[in-house]
Amino acid sequence: MKIFDLIESAFSAILFLAGIGVSLYSVFMRYVMGSSQSWATEIFTMLLVWAIFIGFSSALKEDKHIAIDIIYDRAGPTFQKVSQAVTLLIGIAFSVFIIWSGYDMVMTAYAQQIKTIDLGFPIWINYLIMPIAGILLLIRFIEKAYRFFIKKEDVTHGEDILWKQ
Template sequence: MKKLFKWLDHIEEGLAGVLFIGGVVVSLYGVFTRYVLNAPESWITEIFEFLLTWSIFIGFGLALKDNRHIQVELLFDVLPKGLKRIVATISNLIGGGFSFYLAYSSIELITLSKEQGIKTIDVGIPIWISYLVLPIGMGLLGFYFFVKAYRAARGDQSELIGEIEQLYESMQNGDGKSGEKGVGA
């Protein structure tokens, strides 16, 4: 199981990176053809938007896992430790629930666009392929929210990096503890 979580982490990072770099390359090619060759390509915008959208949606989960999302902690910082645990658990559960709701709802959007046969104008890619990133990205984001909620409920204040492996180890131990001490333990 630990290998599975590491594999997922590598796939996410690699895929988001390749898609982002691909978007940058396509964008630079578009600038080159437009301003140097004076012969802009019509397909560049669609491909650029497709690559960057996929990169961003896959990156949502990565950003949450690495605590890189914007957080407003003005009130959170003044709460007592016990209340912080409760607030963090509830807020992460809400975030996870909302993410899974979006993932589930997007399946209807994919089904509808597939039935209608809608395609992009310039390239002719079926639009449902673009929409596939919604359940994937939101599913990963929801998963990481629930991991954070679990850790917040346990009172573990350590970073989310490596949390999946620790969660797996704690499930293997069966005692609810991963054998490693978190911050403040």
């Protein structure tokens, strides 16, 4: 999983930096050189969307998603265990939904040969991030489920304190 983490983080960072680079180039060309680059918006958007969607998986790994802990922290260990189990199952179901609906989007765009306006780039390639992100999330949720159900860890806080009680 460490190699997977490294590859995931590297791709996200490279795509993000490339998107920022394209954006800066576009701003420079528009305001300094007086030449608008319409294609830059398409590339910038695609690169940032890809970086963000890959980043969802990294955020899940590091527990950086938005969470409401006020009830969870005040609840007893039984509620916390049940809450974590339900969250993991919903997360796995959501990941499968993202994979399925993303696959459907890719196949529809591919069949219709839809292309972007400025570059004429096949839109199905842009949509490919949906099933990829779903797979990445599914891997993370399965990893967390393994740690929770098999290793008996508190996957919300990365500790095994709940199961010791």
